[in-house]
Amino acid sequence: MNIRTIDYNSVCGKYVLLRDDFNVQIIDGVITDAFRIDSSMTTIKRLRNAGARVVICAHLGRPKGEKNPDLSLRVVAEYMDIPFIDDCLRKDFLSQMKNGDVVLMENLRFYIGEEENSVEFAKKLSDGFDIYVNDAFAVSHRAAASLVAITEFLPSYAGDLLVKEIENISRIMEKPKRPLLVFIGGSKVSTKMGVLKKFVSIADKIVIGGAMGTTFNFADGLPVGNSLYEESMADFATEIMKDADKNGCEIFLPLDKGVGKEFSKDAVRQNRDATEIKDDDVIIDDGKKTTERNVELLKDAKTVIWNGTFGMAEWGDVWGYSSYSLARALAGATKQGKIESLVGGGDTVACLDVCGVHKDMTYVSTGGGAFLEFIEGKELPGIVVLGK
Numbered sequence: 001m002n003i004r005t006i007d008y009n010s011v012c013g014k015y016v017l018l019r020d021d022f023n024v025q026i027i028d029g030v031i032t033d034a035f036r037i038d039s040s041m042t043t044i045k046r047l048r049n050a051g052a053r054v055v056i057c058a059h060l061g062r063p064k065g066e067k068n069p070d071l072s073l074r075v076v077a078e079y080m081d082i083p084f085i086d087d088c089l090r091k092d093f094l095s096q097m098k099n100g101d102v103v104l105m106e107n108l109r110f111y112i113g114e115e116e117n118s119v120e121f122a123k124k125l126s127d128g129f130d131i132y133v134n135d136a137f138a139v140s141h142r143a144a145a146s147l148v149a150i151t152e153f154l155p156s157y158a159g160d161l162l163v164k165e166i167e168n169i170s171r172i173m174e175k176p177k178r179p180l181l182v183f184i185g186g187s188k189v190s191t192k193m194g195v196l197k198k199f200v201s202i203a204d205k206i207v208i209g210g211a212m213g214t215t216f217n218f219a220d221g222l223p224v225g226n227s228l229y230e231e232s233m234a235d236f237a238t239e240i241m242k243d244a245d246k247n248g249c250e251i252f253l254p255l256d257k258g259v260g261k262e263f264s265k266d267a268v269r270q271n272r273d274a275t276e277i278k279d280d281d282v283i284i285d286d287g288k289k290t291t292e293r294n295v296e297l298l299k300d301a302k303t304v305i306w307n308g309t310f311g312m313a314e315w316g317d318v319w320g321y322s323s324y325s326l327a328r329a330l331a332g333a334t335k336q337g338k339i340e341s342l343v344g345g346g347d348t349v350a351c352l353d354v355c356g357v358h359k360d361m362t363y364v365s366t367g368g369g370a371f372l373e374f375i376e377g378k379e380l381p382g383i384v385v386l387g388k
Contacts, residue, residue: 003166003386006043006133006157012051013099014130017154018043019146021136021366022058022076022104031079033350035358036138036366043135043159044102051099057088057108057125057146058136065112077104091128114145122149135159137166140382141370147382158386161366166383168363169374172342177302178204183294183326185210186308186345189233194376195307200244205301206251207294209286209310209322213254216241220253222274225281228263252297256287258311258321265315285311286322294322295329298339304330307345307372314350323351331357344371 020040025032047054061071077084080102085093088105097103108114113121122145126132132154134140140147140162150156158166182203184192189212199206208216214229219237244251254274259281260267271287272278286294290310298304306326313320331352333339343352344365352358365371374380 002388003163003383004157004388005163006047006131006159008046008050011047011131014052015094015097015128016047016052016054016131016133017126017129017150018047018054018056018133018159019136019150020044020056020058021138022073023060023139024076026060026075029075031075033346033353034079035349035353035364037076037079039161039366040135040159043133043161046160047133048100048102052131053094053097053099054102055085055094055097055129056102056104058104059109059114059139059146060107061109063107063109065110065115067110071107071109073104073107080104089124094128108144108146115142117143117145117149119145119149119152121145123153126150126153129154132156133159134382134386135161136382137162137365138367138370140380141373141378143381148385151385156386158383162383165365165367166374169342169365169371172303172305172340172363173202173375176202177340179301180204180303180305181297181301182206183304183306184208184308185212185310185323186347187211187228189215189230189237192308192372193236194378195372196240197243198376199305200240200247200249200251203249203305205297206244206249207297208251208253209290209294210308211283212308213286213310214257214283216253217274223277223279225259225277225279225283227259227277227281227283252293254286255289255293257281257283257290258285258287258319259283265312265319269318284315285319288321291322291325294326298329298333301339303340303342305342305375306330307343307348309347309351313347313354320351320354323348324355327351327355327357331355331360334362335360344368
C-alpha cells in the first residue's frame, strides 16, 4: 500500500496537527491501559526532535457532541506530562509555541462535526496548521472529520505507527508462513462475519472460542444452557463451517466449557463437556480440554493470528483460564522462534498485559475494529485519503 509519509527533515518550525488514538480505558481518573498512548510516542518524539510544533488531537469515548468532563483528555495530557488545551478549536496558544513543543487538545468528539465528518468542522480544526499527520490506525476505519475531511485543507501524511501497522499486518496476511492457525473469540459472531469469511479462505486451521464458540456449538446442535449466544447467527455459522470444509480449512469448536450457575465473577466454576451443558448452566469460559487442545495445536503452526478472548478474561484466573493459558503458550512459542504471532483487539491485548507477555509477541496491533476490517480487506477511510 502506497501512502504519503512524513519527511522529518522538512518539519522544523512547522505547525503539525497530529491525530492520535488515545481512546484508552480510564477508571477513577487513572489510565489502566496506556498501550495506545505509548505506541504513539515514536512519531511524537521524532516530530519533537525535528523541531516541529506538535499539536495532538484525539478522542475519548462517545460524548455525542456534548462536553463531558468524564471524557476529558486532561488525564492523558497529565500522563504524557505535556500542556493541555481545553478546546480542540482554540488557536490562541499557537503563537506561544516554540520549536519542539508538544501539546494535547481536548476531546474532538465534544463537537458533533467530528463524527459527522463535517467539512466545516475540519476547516476550523485545520486553521493555523501547516501539516496534518494521521497516526491513529485504531480509528482509521471511521470516516471522521479529523481523519478524512481534514485532508482537504492540509498536506497530509501517515505517521510511523500507522505505517508500522499497515506493514506488519499486510506482511503476515499476504505471505504467512504455513500452517496458518487463527484463534478467534469474543462475544458476537455478528460483528465478525466478514473476517470469518476471510479467514476460512486463507487459514489452514481456525479455533472459534468464547461466546462465538457457544453460538457455533448451538448451530451444531449442542446444548448451551442459559448462556450468551446468538441464535440468529446459527445459519451463518453452519455456512462458515461448510465453506471451511470446501476450502480445506479445519475448524475447531469448544470441546468443553467452564460454567457457573450465574453470570458472576464469584460464580463457582465447573468444567462440563460441550455435550453435557445443563439448562441452568451459564457458560463463562472455555474448558480445560479445549484449552489443552488449543495449546497442542500451536505445535504444528508457523503463523498464528489471535483476536478475541475465550472467556471473561477480565475477571481473573478462574474465568480467564483459557485465554491466559493460550497467551502464555503463544508467547513461549514465539520467543522460541517457532511461531510468528499477530495479536489484535482491546480485550486480547489486555489479556497479554495481565500475563506479562505483551512484548513476547511478534506484533501486537493497537486496533480492534480497524484491525479486523484491515484483515478483511476493507478500505479504511482514514488510510485511503493518504494514498499517493
